[in-house]
Amino acid sequence: MAAKERAIPAPGVNPETAPFWAAAKEGKFLIKRCTACNKAHWYPRATCPHCMSETTEWVESKGTGTIYSVSVMKRAPEVYAIAYVTLDDGPTMMTNIVECDFDKVAIGDKVQITWRPTQDDGPPYPVFKPA
Amino acid sequence: MSIKGKAYIAGAYEHPTRLAKDKSVAQLHAEAALGALRDAGLTKADVDGYFCAGDAPGLGPIAMVDYMGLTLKHYDSTDVGGCSYIAHVAHAAEAIAAGKCKVALITLAGRPRSEGHSGATPRMRGADAPDTQWEFPLGVATVNAYAMVAARHMHQFGTTAEQLAWVKVAASHHAQYNEHAMLRDVVTVEQVVGSPLIATPLHRLDCCVVSDGGGALVVVAPEIAKSLKRPLVKVLGAGESIKGQMGGDVDLTYSAGVRSGPAAFAEAGVKPGDIKYASIYDSFTITVVVQLEDIGFCEKGQGGRFVADGNLISGVGKLPFNTDGGGLCNNHPANRGGITKVIEAVRQLRGEAHPKVQVPNCNLALAHGTGGLLGSRHGAATLIMERE
């Protein structure tokens, strides 16, 4: 766990997603919810991927969830875990699992959001750690 | 309108190179094209349709059409990654059925081995793609995306590393007879699960090779096929689809093959049990297991049991697959395995596979592939062919 972590490249922010990254700088984890079909989605879009309504809104997520799948990348300068986490708020998102035992991290583990700095002064990036 | 019986695969050629440090990508495309036209008994002057995908250098089909000096009535550069060329055969058949062209050339080539590519390195798939900012920074490469599919399959269905290993074992049994294959040594289940873990739960021997090379196909109208001297390989049916993360309703246990497979079988009017030989895209061992389930060779979740104990080995099991050694042992030119899948199916239907792996009386074959990442978003294409 004390091992050096892989550096995260800065995400390419665009006008559609700027509110998410602005909130990330405040430590807030936003997801999108559709006011037409009332369903949350990931990754955040202006247009709902479930019903194609344009009436989506940003809502703050609890930032807790369960690992849906995980793979530990061994063949890399710094070992890291890529995963899908199913949020308690609904959608399943791709992320990294950090501050974990790479030999034990598993599907079904409860996790919670944490943030990592990104390269080139980019915004903080949402990742998850054991809850 | 159906494409059933409306077009034939008259030419097929796999470039023999696996390391092409001394050639350009355009040159490899042209060499593959020439090989397939010679195989068919046609020339460049006969070609009136051209199909290529993102491995073709330049903008869409334009640069390669100019490079090869083709004069066309029809083109298509549909790019769904590695399975593009399986879809191209179907699209060529559609164009021929609609009277848009009569002789369609499909090419693929690339030199990822010379250029030092690896499936363990995160690759940006378009800086402006809407998913890139949410995934590329996480270090999603090729191998760990497929590894998440494998991990979930194991968790949900009890699939084991040993069962996945059988896919590689079967491919290696076939590759020993292919003089061009990159890896010709027969391997055991123990060797596969004993090879280093790359991205858990996938081992090095669960992964396909990185090779330079190329391939080409010539799809023609029925009257042209019947005027040539080659055995008749008829297009019977095809299907295609795309699947992603469904807005966060992620389900890694199935692929777009659940739509492309049944569509192809319905058009062809045959069932999975009728298929004598199957080419299944084997980017990783897990890819084959999921695809076999999705296109209907076994129940969902039973793919691990289906591939175990040599069931994919020609002459041994019920479903001979990838008798050239596949991507796992033979060749994965341009990091795109679709065209070699069609080429080996054509060899089997013609009776021109290696005698040690030739399926007796092989009159019905399937080629199926996926492109992109099974672990995030991908295309799938299925093609069913018959020897007439």
Ligand SMILES: [Zn+2]
């Ligand atoms: Zn909606």
